Amino acid sequence: MIHSKKQGSLIIISGTTCAGKGTVVQELLKRNENLCLSVSYTSRAPRDGEQEGKDYYFVSKENFEKKIAANDFLEYAYVHNSNYYGTPKKEVKDLLNDGKDVILEIEVQGAQLVKQLFPETILIFVMAPSMTEIKKRIIARGQESKEQMIKRFQTAYQEINEIPKYNYVVINDEVSKAVSKIEAILISEKCRVDRIEEIAVENQEEIIHEFLMDKDFDNSNSFQIKG
Numbered sequence: 001m002i003h004s005k006k007q008g009s010l011i012i013i014s015g016t017t018c019a020g021k022g023t024v025v026q027e028l029l030k031r032n033e034n035l036c037l038s039v040s041y042t043s044r045a046p047r048d049g050e051q052e053g054k055d056y057y058f059v060s061k062e063n064f065e066k067k068i069a070a071n072d073f074l075e076y077a078y079v080h081n082s083n084y085y086g087t088p089k090k091e092v093k094d095l096l097n098d099g100k101d102v103i104l105e106i107e108v109q110g111a112q113l114v115k116q117l118f119p120e121t122i123l124i125f126v127m128a129p130s131m132t133e134i135k136k137r138i139i140a141r142g143q144e145s146k147e148q149m150i151k152r153f154q155t156a157y158q159e160i161n162e163i164p165k166y167n168y169v170v171i172n173d174e175v176s177k178a179v180s181k182i183e184a185i186l187i188s189e190k191c192r193v194d195r196i197e198e199i200a201v202e203n204q205e206e207i208i209h210e211f212l213m214d215k216d217f218d219n220s221n222s223f224q225i226k227g
Helices: 021-031 061-069 089-097 108-117 131-141 146-160 175-190 203-218
Strands: 002-004 010-015 035-037 073-079 083-088 101-104 122-127 168-171 196-199
Touching (some): 010 108, 061 083, 073 089, 073 108, 101 108
Antiparallel strands (some): 073 083
């Protein structure tokens, strides 16, 4: 009787550095067929193992700036004064209109820009269990200088202050548990009253309802109160 909106949900997953949000997103995609990940554009070169159209759409800085001028992005950022990253507008809208639930794995600043364009966006913030754990994970990567690691750690503190701007926060102490929590969030969001498009009663159901009501009234005399 209840017809929900056909349009898919837009889901933003952000988090502190080393929160494991990428791992959580990949597990979500494996477990849920209707979920898909929006592929971002970037002006940086591909890294070893990265695939065009799967990890990113790789374009030159000049082409990226042309897309900015053409208003092709929902949001974009110039990261670490070196490379652009942006979320394509048309691709996301097409997926939503097809009924797909779309995940954007983006940073805090971009999340707020998208929320302005799509007020119904579901914002989820993924956190590591503690700042101590973040520090351990940064060091374990072993890919950056001491100065870069300190900057990442400081950024994590700044990002945590943005949590009140999100709808939900999930602690990623164990990937499977974090994924289950996000799945529960998405199920509850589908049940929101404001996602109902219409409430309709089929003709046959109306007939059966009326028949049952009439029967109850007809048999009302058979019920007697014994004193």
